[in-house]
Amino acid sequence: MTTIRRTACTVLGIAALLATREVEAQAHAHTPGMTHPGAAALPTQAGQSAFAALAEIVQILEADPRTDWTKVNLERLRLHLADMDLVTLRTRVTSTVVPGGAQFVVRGTGDVAAAVKRMTGAHVTMVTAAGGPNVQRTELVDGVRLVVTAHDVNDAVAVARIRGLGFIGFLTSGDHHGAHHLALARGDTMAGHGH
Template identity: 50%
Template sequence: MKPLTRRLGIVSATAAVALLAALAIVHPLGAASSLQPPMMDHAMPGSDQMQGMMQHHQQMMHDQGTMQMDDQGPMQMGLSTPTMPGQDAFGAIQEIVRMLEADPETDWSKINLEALRQHLIDMNEVTLKANASPTPIDGGLQIDITGDNLTSAAIQRMVPAHAEELNQMNGWSARTEVLPDGVRLTVTSNDPKEVAHIRGLGFIGLLVSGSHHQPHHLAMAKNEMPHQH
């Protein structure tokens, strides 16, 4: 009996030591876990809430100009559609159309956008294709503005009408003389500073002077112009 009792004592002592060691390990872990803040019980978002969160995230990415991809390649950063009209006359007419459509008083029975288009064709001919030969004269500048075919006809429609506008600016005196292939424009002033101004502007500078072009285009589209050029 004594050997059996001794063995049981040894087993009991060993078990007691193992239990104490386990308690020593578990207790620090429990103490550490008690120092951590309690976990918040968050419910998982539903499908509608999750979809809203995804849409919000996508909008944020779009607003930050993130590159989006489609089947045809990368889209322009930060833009959903292009903004440039691609052609200046097209853009000018588009702007007038938007103004007309935004005005509830627009009388569409009187609108003449074709007249505006023809005027813009003339502007293109005169601006880009005309030949200009300036000659300084006493008190200002004389310019022979000429061209071939459509260009000369556009010059003869545009330049005399624009000379009327120049006559109302800066104390200038402007007059025109019709040439076989264009127009001779003469602009003078009694003010020496304006003489230098006129000569410095030259043909294209005098052509773009004034702020009447844009209102002129709108009035032309509304068919309110006594003349169309």
């Protein structure tokens, strides 16, 4: 009985090995137009998000023959991305409903408070220029107070949107961020943002 079991196990082991080799051979078989996924596939993200954002900007700058490398300042963009991280992840935000919108008191200590002031100052300027909601910005010792209201305080959808977005939604809204980042990296003096 023991010899039969050993023989059966050996036969099953050999069959499993042959089946595995057949599957591997089929997986590596070539057909016309076929590529190896492992050889062609590359990650689309360059790692941590700030690093990936910088890498994307570098690719754009390198691809543009008009780039004036004497003005390029990636450190300025890196500092801005650090501010974005501080404001997004390290602030304390208190939201209060006000007629026609919301009030956001955004606070932090040290570098966080400074980042809040820089980020909101630049964003409020952009929002105003783009015809966004009304924004009153007041600097505090440890941050800012933003009162964001709809142009028409009786527009229930616009008011609900402001309240629903909250502070971080307000800060991330708009289609100017990519252009702003590129302008910072290019050394554009009109890019603003205190760095």
